[in-house]
């Protein structure tokens with residue numbers, strides 16, 4: 001990256017994606033309101049600006065989606081897609097999901113999550129090296145969503161492959177967006193019918209039973225199509241994000257073995273190590289919004305109709321919010337990280353993601369107090385929305 005000349009950032013540039021933090025630092029200092037004329041979008045990189053936008057949904061709308069390519073494609077957004085709608089419809093849909101996706105339900109999953117992590121990692125204790133993503137990290141969130149929804153284990157790999165394929169892009173290319181791709185959910189459809197006949201103690205059954213007042217003021221249960229939408233949103237939002245978190249935990253602790261040794265010595269530090277990892281290497285770097293009305297920012301007018309990128313990964317390293325932000329420190333107090341967003345759309349799965357990260361790391365450290373990453377054969381994944389490891393061979397012992 002050139003340090004001379006005007007600062008340049010775009011989410012499709014593979015070189016920048018390799019290490020975007022120096023670019024974010026320049027954006028915060030030199031171009032707090034940045035405009036990219038190649039792809040025609042604005043970007044904000046300072047913590048306080050991002051907070052302002054995330055809490056002003058009227059001006060910075062989600063109704064055209066939270067991803068730049070989706071906003072640009074200007075496709076019709078199916079109702080009920082939470083991430084892609086504004087209040088009041090959003091709040092009705094979110095309240096309903098929040099009623100069944102409760103903290104109690106999340107907490108109650110812990111024994112099952114731990115059991116799955118134990119079984120997966122026990123298979124690997126006699127192996128010298130393995131790909132952490134393929135053998136473990138990618139599997140955990142998929143199984144956990146399966147546990148949450150009550151999806152049979154045998155159907156889970158196919159569901160994950162479909163969800164991941166939707167987000168994957170060719171290196172340096174944009175994501176292909178179509179309405180079909182936004183709501184491809186046949187796999188779940190068959191399953192809902194089956195679950196309606198075989199109720200159980202899972203989120204899917206509760207969604208089938210839940211009564212609510214809809215936008216028209218009518219009290220009713222959800223249609224199959226609406227349930228499908230919820231499930232597709234949950235599966236899409238909770239899989240790759242959390243898999244990448246487990247990848248980053250592994251990478252950062254390999255880079256900072258002294259801090260890893262502290263976690264082995266005192267596992268009570270693990271929850272905070274997960275927080276610091278979420279801050280230091282968030283799995284999604286930007287949230288996009290559609291600007292509904294002309295708005296003044298840093299002395300300029302951002303016109304209605306613009307796409308705005310909010311660089312949450314930059315907010316997490318803003319020197320005005322954090323001391324020594326480029327230092328990874330498992331003891332840091334991380335209360336104001338923006339990895340899960342803020343405001344109306346704040347991640348509904350944050351507690352579950354944290355639980356998965358913590359349990360996965362506890363079980364990894366229990367078996368493998370030390371590991372090295374085979375950097376030559378590791379690769380970052382190729383998606384414009386997610387930053388994390390696609391392949392991550394590690395040597396243990």
Ligand code: HEM
Pocket residue numbers: 062066082083084094145233234235237238239241242245282283284287338339340341342344345346347348349350352353
């Ligand atoms: C490390 C893992 C995760 C990260 C980094 C993450 C990040 C985010 C972010 C940034 C948003 C807000 C997007 C916006 O403002 O437009 C969000 C929303 C959401 N997330 Fe997560 N997420 C993670 C895991 C999960 C999990 C495990 C689930 C559930 C299984 C989940 C479900 C959701 C849902 C349903 C929303 C939409 C909320 C709404 O629009 O009201 N997420 N997530």
